[in-house]
Amino acid sequence: MSGTPGPGRALKPFRLRVVTSPDEYLLEKARKAFQAEFQGLFPQGEMVVADPPWEVGRLCQELQTPSLFAAERLILVPAASAYFALPPKACQALGAALKDPAPGVLWVGLFAELTEAPRGPLAAELEGLGEWDHLALPPPPKPWEDVKLSREQKSLLKELLAQEVPQLAEHEDVLDVLLETHGFSPRTLCQAAQGLVASQELTPEAARRTGGRPTLAFGDLEKALQQGDWPKIASALGQLAEGATLATFRGEEASGRRASDLVAGFLARACLQALTVRLLAERAGLAGELSPQKVAHPAWYPREFKPRIYPKLLAAAQETPELGLAERSPWSLHVSFRLAARFPKERLVAALGTLLRSGALRAEAADPWAAVVLSYGSFLAASKSS
Numbered sequence: 001m002s003g004t005p006g007p008g009r010a011l012k013p014f015r016l017r018v019v020t021s022p023d024e025y026l027l028e029k030a031r032k033a034f035q036a037e038f039q040g041l042f043p044q045g046e047m048v049v050a051d052p053p054w055e056v057g058r059l060c061q062e063l064q065t066p067s068l069f070a071a072e073r074l075i076l077v078p079a080a081s082a083y084f085a086l087p088p089k090a091c092q093a094l095g096a097a098l099k100d101p102a103p104g105v106l107w108v109g110l111f112a113e114l115t116e117a118p119r120g121p122l123a124a125e126l127e128g129l130g131e132w133d134h135l136a137l138p139p140p141p142k143p144w145e146d147v148k149l150s151r152e153q154k155s156l157l158k159e160l161l162a163q164e165v166p167q168l169a170e171h172e173d174v175l176d177v178l179l180e181t182h183g184f185s186p187r188t189l190c191q192a193a194q195g196l197v198a199s200q201e202l203t204p205e206a207a208r209r210t211g212g213r214p215t216l217a218f219g220d221l222e223k224a225l226q227q228g229d230w231p232k233i234a235s236a237l238g239q240l241a242e243g244a245t246l247a248t249f250r251g252e253e254a255s256g257r258r259a260s261d262l263v264a265g266f267l268a269r270a271c272l273q274a275l276t277v278r279l280l281a282e283r284a285g286l287a288g289e290l291s292p293q294k295v296a297h298p299a300w301y302p303r304e305f306k307p308r309i310y311p312k313l314l315a316a317a318q319e320t321p322e323l324g325l326a327e328r329s330p331w332s333l334h335v336s337f338r339l340a341a342r343f344p345k346e347r348l349v350a351a352l353g354t355l356l357r358s359g360a361l362r363a364e365a366a367d368p369w370a371a372v373v374l375s376y377g378s379f380l381a382a383s384k385s386s
Contacts, residue, residue, distance in 0.1 A: 013106075015106075015130065016126070016130025017130060017131045018080075018109075019034075019111050019112075019135065020113070021136070021137070022136075023113075023137055025186040027113060028078075030133070030135065031078055031111045034109045035074065035076065045070050046067050046069050048062070049076045051077070051078045051079060052298060053298055054077075055303065056083070056094050057093075059075075060093055060094060060096075063097040063101045063102065066103055073105065076109045077108075077109065077111065079111070080112040082298045083110065083112070084112060085120070091124075091125045094125070095122070095125035099129065137184075138153045140184070141153075153184045157179060157184065158179075161175065161178075164194065165190070165196075168193060177204040215244065218246060219249065220232075221233065222270075226339055227296075228342050237263070240259050246259040265360055267351070271339075271351045275340070275352065276336070277325065277337050277340045278345060281309075284316035286309060289304075290341040291341055292341055292342050295338045306334070313325075313333060
């Protein structure tokens with residue numbers, strides 16, 4: 001419940017739930033449980049999902065504006081980690097809105113992928129308000145223990161399996177093989193266990209077969225690149241090196257040399273496009289906007305790039321037709337701009353050169369001159385317009 005109501009205002013049933021964890025599957029389970037609880041109590045209630053997370057101003061407005069459709073409302077923010085990095089002034093505004101929400105039943109769920117329990121301005125601002133849980137991960141085994149999972153990790157995974165697939169409770173041998181096959185991967189493990197139960201083949205041999213090669217989506221790799229999530233990129237490339245399958249935008253599934261060629265071509269194009277956009281941005285007087293901190297802001301694309309940066313970039317692109325950027329969509333250009341902001345020209349040129357020398361265009365065509373064509377394209381991008 002919120003604090004004492006003001007004159008003429010009824011007491012508002014308000015509930016805030018904040019859940020943080022390093023594991024997105026545990027966060028998803030907590031979010032679904034919170035959602036199910038709300039829908040069980042208020043089947044006619046309204047649910048709003050802020051994904052991607054809204055700007056603070058919009059969230060505050062939603063919190064303090066009564067719904068036109070239902071007296072009971074649930075606002076979920078599945079990826080709220082950005083809110084815990086906000087400056088103090090924004091945290092104060094959000095705190096004020098959460099402490100004085102609109103009349104009626106209002107539940108708010110903030111779910112953030114954080115390594116540690118939240119600290120900082122927002123946590124301090126909301127201290128004592130709502131329910132806070134940090135779902136920490138158990139420690140991995142010590143190097144000298146020579147096991148794949150620690151006792152604590154096994155305990156958590158078995159607890160998850162008991163919730164998700166209680167049918168396996170009587171098959172200890174199958175559980176042991178699943179844990180050994182998948183290690184500490186909560187989502188993958190639960191999905192494998194559910195598939196095993198659906199197949200009705202509850203044997204250690206069938207459990208071992210669930211450890212087939214993982215599949216990586218090209219879109220996830222592209223998203224990690226534009227977000228500068230280097231650990232995720234390194235992990236994905238490592239999995240591909242070990243034989244994982246790559247699912248492309250066109251529905252192709254590739255592994256081994258073919259997957260390597262596809263990734264090399266993708267990285268070469270990304271570097272070339274980022275280099276070209278960086279050169280154009282500098283020419284358009286936008287060098288100051290090429291900042292990793294600026295482009296990392298959740299609201300940067302709708303608030304900064306599209307209304308302010310894109311028109312200037314487009315004008316410069318139209319004056320420099322040989323770069324071939326004028327026809328690209330705002331979203332496509334913003335992806336290249338994000339990457340360009342993370343690297344100086346020299347790094348992009350060096351990366352592009354290395355990729356080309358390694359045959360980065362093998363996946364594009366069998367033509368031995370393909371690498372020369374792309375090299376010529378990079379020369380044009382680096383040259384001044386006549």
